[in-house]
Amino acid sequence: MHETDIHDLSDDADYAASQQQGSASIMRSDSGRQSSSSEPDGAEVVYSKDNVTIHPSQLASERISGRLKLIKQGSALFMTWIPYKGQGSNARLSEKDKNLYTIRAVPLTEVRSVRRHTPAFGWQYIIVVLSSGLAFPPLYFYNGGVKEFLATIKQHVFIVRSAEDANVFLINDFQNPLQRTLSSLELPRAVSVVSDQSVSIDVGESPLDESQESSSRNVRDGRLSTLQYNGRTRLKPQDPARDLSIHVLEKFSLVTKFARETTSQIFGETHNNGFGAIEKRRYNHQSSIDHPEKASNSAEKAPELVPVAADPLEFDEAALIWGKPRQPPLGPEEWVSFLDSEGRVTDSKALRKRIFYGGVEHILRKEVWAFLLGYHAYDSTYAEREYFSVLKKSEYETIKNQWQSISPEQAKRFTKFRERKGLIDKDVVRTDRSLPFYDGDDNPNVNILRDILLTYSFYNFDLGYCQGMSDLLSPILFVMGNEADSFWCFVSLMERLGPNFNRDQNGMHTQLFAISKLVELLDSPLHNYFKQQECLNYFFCFRWVLIQFKREFEYEKTMRLWEVLWTHYMSEHLHLYICVAILKRYRNKIMGEQMDFDTLLKFINELSGQIELDAVIRDAEALCICAGENGAASIPPGTPPSLPIDNGLLLYSQQDDEVL
Amino acid sequence: MATRRRMLLKVIILGDSGVGKTSLMNQYVNRKFSNQYKATIGADFLTKEVQFEDRLFTLQIWDTAGQERFQSLGVAFYRGADCCVLVYDVNVMKSFENLNNWREEFLIQASPSDPENFPFVVLGNKVDVDGGNSRVVSEKKAKAWCASKGNIPYFETSAKEGFNVDAAFECIAKNALKNEPEEEIYLPDTIDVAGGGRQQRSTGCEC
Numbered sequence: 040m041h042e043t044d045i046h047d048l049s050d051d052a053d054y055a056a057s058q059q060q061g062s063a064s065i066m067r068s069d070s071g072r073q074s075s076s077s078e079p080d081g082a083e084v085v086y087s088k089d090n091v092t093i094h095p096s097q098l099a100s101e102r103i104s105g106r107l108k109l110i111k112q113g114s115a116l117f118m119t120w121i122p123y124k125g126q127g128s129n130a131r132l133s134e135k136d137k138n139l140y141t142i143r144a145v146p147l148t149e150v151r152s153v154r155r156h157t158p159a160f161g162w163q164y165i166i167v168v169l170s171s172g173l174a175f176p177p178l179y180f181y182n183g184g185v186k187e188f189l190a191t192i193k194q195h196v197f198i199v200r201s202a203e204d205a206n207v208f209l210i211n212d213f214q215n216p217l218q219r220t221l222s223s224l225e226l227p228r229a230v231s232v233v234s235d236q237s238v239s240i241d242v243g244e245s246p247l248d249e250s251q252e253s254s255s256r257n258v259r260d261g262r263l264s265t266l267q268y269n270g271r272t273r274l275k276p277q278d279p280a281r282d283l284s285i286h287v288l289e290k291f292s293l294v295t296k297f298a299r300e301t302t303s304q305i306f307g308e309t310h311n312n313g314f315g316a317i318e319k320r321r322y323n324h325q326s327s328i329d330h331p332e333k334a335s336n337s338a339e340k341a342p343e344l345v346p347v348a349a350d351p352l353e354f355d356e357a358a359l360i361w362g363k364p365r366q367p368p369l370g371p372e373e374w375v376s377f378l379d380s381e382g383r384v385t386d387s388k389a390l391r392k393r394i395f396y397g398g399v400e401h402i403l404r405k406e407v408w409a410f411l412l413g414y415h416a417y418d419s420t421y422a423e424r425e426y427f428s429v430l431k432k433s434e435y436e437t438i439k440n441q442w443q444s445i446s447p448e449q450a451k452r453f454t455k456f457r458e459r460k461g462l463i464d465k466d467v468v469r470t471d472r473s474l475p476f477y478d479g480d481d482n483p484n485v486n487i488l489r490d491i492l493l494t495y496s497f498y499n500f501d502l503g504y505c506q507g508m509s510d511l512l513s514p515i516l517f518v519m520g521n522e523a524d525s526f527w528c529f530v531s532l533m534e535r536l537g538p539n540f541n542r543d544q545n546g547m548h549t550q551l552f553a554i555s556k557l558v559e560l561l562d563s564p565l566h567n568y569f570k571q572q573e574c575l576n577y578f579f580c581f582r583w584v585l586i587q588f589k590r591e592f593e594y595e596k597t598m599r600l601w602e603v604l605w606t607h608y609m610s611e612h613l614h615l616y617i618c619v620a621i622l623k624r625y626r627n628k629i630m631g632e633q634m635d636f637d638t639l640l641k642f643i644n645e646l647s648g649q650i651e652l653d654a655v656i657r658d659a660e661a662l663c664i665c666a667g668e669n670g671a672a673s674i675p676p677g678t679p680p681s682l683p684i685d686n687g688l689l690l691y692s693q694q695d696d697e698v699l
Numbered sequence: 700m701a702t703r704r705r706m707l708l709k710v711i712i713l714g715d716s717g718v719g720k721t722s723l724m725n726q727y728v729n730r731k732f733s734n735q736y737k738a739t740i741g742a743d744f745l746t747k748e749v750q751f752e753d754r755l756f757t758l759q760i761w762d763t764a765g766q767e768r769f770q771s772l773g774v775a776f777y778r779g780a781d782c783c784v785l786v787y788d789v790n791v792m793k794s795f796e797n798l799n800n801w802r803e804e805f806l807i808q809a810s811p812s813d814p815e816n817f818p819f820v821v822l823g824n825k826v827d828v829d830g831g832n833s834r835v836v837s838e839k840k841a842k843a844w845c846a847s848k849g850n851i852p853y854f855e856t857s858a859k860e861g862f863n864v865d866a867a868f869e870c871i872a873k874n875a876l877k878n879e880p881e882e883e884i885y886l887p888d889t890i891d892v893a894g895g896g897r898q899q900r901s902t903g904c905e906c
């Protein structure tokens with residue numbers, strides 16, 4: 040009955056009509072092969088649709104097709120999507136990929152909403168958002184069937200149309216649909232979906248051939264899989280990248296853009312057309328909104344949904360990205376698996392990837408940070424590292440001695456030294472003093488902090504000491520414990536971050552500039568807003584960038600973030616995407632409250648301690664992927680923390696404009 | 700509906716790193732002193748409602764980083780200031796000597812319409828240290844400099860002990876107000892209260 044499907048570019052009248060057709064027509068409307076097969080254990084397939092497809096990337100050619108089903112067992116309804124076996128449209132999509140995307144028996148009680156997308160031309164697709172705030176990637180209905188899909192759900196589950204968007208269907212929204220709708224406006228809490236089953240299924244295990252069996256098995260385990268969705272404990276740490284989680288960044292314009300691009304690539308539209316289509320669609324909705332829902336099962340509970348004009352700020356909604364879930368940190372057992380018998384890191388890329396997705400357990404930091412920062416080489420052996428540390432210790436002592444040997448008499452005539460020391464003295468006593476490691480009077484660690492900074496200001500006399508350095512050093516000393524090793528790790532870090540402290544501030548300016556370019560790329564409404572408010576200098580991000588969010592998170596979280604940044608796994612400039620991710624989390628508030636420069640600065644400063652780290656890392660990862668080459672191109676070459684381009688040549692322009 | 704006059708007065712605190720700018724601001728606004736303030740990175744501000752005669756004002760006090768290297772940021776923050784507070788540490792000669800630089804830098808970056816008469820207030824902070832025994836800048840010397848710059852009001856303060864801080868800021872507020880042109884914005888009370896953190900700057904500051 041493909042004819043029915045052609046009419047699937049339905050407006051609401053069609054939808055309403057389909058409400059009344061009942062299940063018979065729904066069964067009928069399928070390709071017919073197995074419209075209503077009885078499942079074991081009383082499970083019944085009430086909807087089945089072939090050629091429902093996922094596009095894992097922006098490449099139209101990369102797609103995974105499969106069968107979408109709704110399965111009823113008892114009073115519960117489950118959704119499954121099983122990819123076809125061995126029918127990959129693209130060699131790059133392995134069976135593993137297919138397993139990753141497989142949707143195994145998601146109970147509809149776990150679904151918050153289904154968003155229907157009906158492009159003016161092209162295939163319809165839906166986005167299923169789970170109550171956890173996560174979503175599956177868009178499911179494209181190559182054979183149509185969205186309408187029936189929704190109608191079938193409607194027969195079994197309480198479903199209402201969102202007041203805000205006629206294309207959003209809220210499921211299980213018993214309490215107060217309006218309230219719920221409002222809460223969906225809040226920024227997404229990124230929670231990860233970990234599909235443990237997807238991971239545990241072997242590559243060889245066939246998807247569709249056994250789908251009857253496997254889906255019924257999952258139905259039987261329905262309750263269990265619910266638990267798995269919420270519980271992260273069952274995660275296999277060895278397989279960080281294999282889990283798929285789909286991460287919703289609702290209201291993130293870029294994803295609409297992303298979806299738009301995907302769609303436009305698939306259908307060969309130009310970007311302009313794509314945009315126009317979306318706009319047009321929106322107006323269509325608005326004109327069609329005044330078809331109230333008919334035939335509601337529970338008239339009492341389904342309210343008259345008042346048409347609400349779309350908030351222009353919400354124009355780019357329906358955002359969705361799939362990013363990877365955060366993993367538990369790398370632990371000792373797993374760490375040894377990265378080392379050969381002599382202590383070399385055999386696959387540094389794999390290690391960095393692992394750390395990118397989960398960080399490192401604290402007890403390992405001392406060892407691992409030395410690699411991440413570049414103090415120790417990945418291919419060094421235990422013995423070589425030990426020897427190297429000894430050499431470096433004496434080298435450190437030599438440099439330290441340069442200032443230690445300055446006599447009081449000499450210091451009297453050495454203003455630069457005195458002032459530099461004075462500034463450092465003042466700063467170390469203002470650095471993380473609430474931490475037990477640095478608290479109390481005459482804390483020896485505070486003195487070590489001072490000694491390292493002063494030694495560094497001799498090691499790199501041109502750069503000298505600058506405020507913010509003590510913030511960067513503090514966690515390093517806390518982790519490394521040992522003075523000389525801390526010094527050299529700090530030196531390595533400053534190789535990259537030194538330009539943040541340049542006298543002319545050019546390192547900071549390039550980074551702030553890059554942020555503005557990325558926001559322009561990834562959230563043009565926000566960019567325009569900042570422009571209008573004369574906030575394009577992005578000075579409100581200054582502290583974030585200068586000391587790598589050190590003041591924005593609690594200590595442990597800062598260390599976690601840093602080790603993730605230092606992997607340089609996705610991008611050397613992930614921190615810039617972190618900035619964008621945070622701004623995007625609060626974009627609605629910023630624009631909604633019409634914050635001006637002052638208010639914005641205050642708001643950002645007061646976010647300190649409020650930001651959810653794992654969520655922004657994942658957002659940043661997703662943004663980084665979405666921005667792709669355009670993102671990279673927005674960041675000028677040599678932007679910190681890239682290593683300086685012309686190494687060795689007058690890194691820190693020495694001007695006598697400052698004594699220190 | 701009752702309307703009340705409320706105006707935003709913008710004050711910038713400048714001075715070398717460590718002279719006690721953040722401490723002074725917190726002492727004035729929150730009436731507390733902590734040894735655990737961090738060195739200021741970037742900029743921040745606190746606001747305080749002040750009543751003056753029968754009028755209510757919002758004093759917006761900006762605290763910036765003291766290290767010279769960060770001064771290029773200043774432009775963004777100095778704009779629209781109504782008064783500039785110059786702070787030095789009476790125990791550190793250099794911080795006093797630098798007052799002149801801070802003053803000039805401010806005038807260049809903020810470029811107020813009438814630089815000759817732009818209100819400054821000078822604070823000599825940390826007078827509590829060592830019972831005054833370690834001080835290296837005498838009150839006399841400081842006052843002389845202030846006089847030479849067009850009779851800048853001068854206060855000796857201790858952010859730690861809260862000494863003279865209120866008096867100093869009262870003077871600061873008055874001077875900021877003097878700088879305000881007569882025109883004001885009239886705001887309905889309700890909006891102002893509901894707006895919470897939202898500030899309304901008087902039109903006079905935007906120049």
Ligand SMILES: Nc1nc2c(ncn2[C@@H]2O[C@H](COP(=O)(O)OP(=O)(O)OP(=O)(O)O)[C@@H](O)[C@H]2O)c(=O)[nH]1
Binds near residue numbers: 766
């Ligand atoms: N004894 C004493 N110490 C003070 C006083 N004011 C500030 N301090 C101390 O001086 C140090 C610097 O104070 P801050 O208020 O952080 O200085 P700041 O001018 O804001 O410094 P930057 O943020 O680096 O520009 C801190 O350790 C304070 O505890 C004071 O009145 N008396």
Ligand SMILES: [Mg+2]
Binds near residue numbers: 722
């Ligand atoms: Mg300060």
